[in-house]
Amino acid sequence: MYGNRGQMRHRLQEIIQRFREKGATSPEKAMTIQELGLPPQFEQAMHRRLGQTGIFVEVNSKYYLNEDRLKQIQDERGRRGAAGGGGMTGEPPPTWFRYAGILLMLPAGVIAVALLVLYFYFYPGAISYPGELLLIVLVVVVIMFVARLLFWRSRRNYWRQRWTQNNPPYGQ
16 A cells, blocks of 8 residues: 555554544544545545554445554554564464475475485486486476475465454454
8 A cells, every 4th residue: 555564554543633633533523534634545545454453444435444444453563572473463484484484485396406416316326227317307396396385375274263263244
């Protein structure tokens, strides 16, 4: 919406302050974007991630600040900061995620060469016919491709599950 993360936080604080100044902090006191003096991008952002936070609530094309949801999010951020965690939930991913992620970010060629070097170091003279080297490289690349697919799918599922546990739907 507004550039980098620091700028976004600053802009969000400005918008929260504007809602408080105008008194739009309940459904009865909701105001239009024009009454609040907000840019048109605010409405676009409400249809994306900003609206999913539940901080700002739309009622009949008018908006108000949900102070309870804002406090809940601030408390969650405070707990994450105290725990020293990272990511969306404040908890670091399991340790194997870190190591597997680092390994799987390497290009497949680098991994294949490393495995071949290890193979030839421990089994010198193991090649029995000329095409065997190409077959080994092909098998390593296919295994790496499948491992990457499975790893990224499990990581996506892990973070999706953590996100839904810590972010209830709007009305709850």
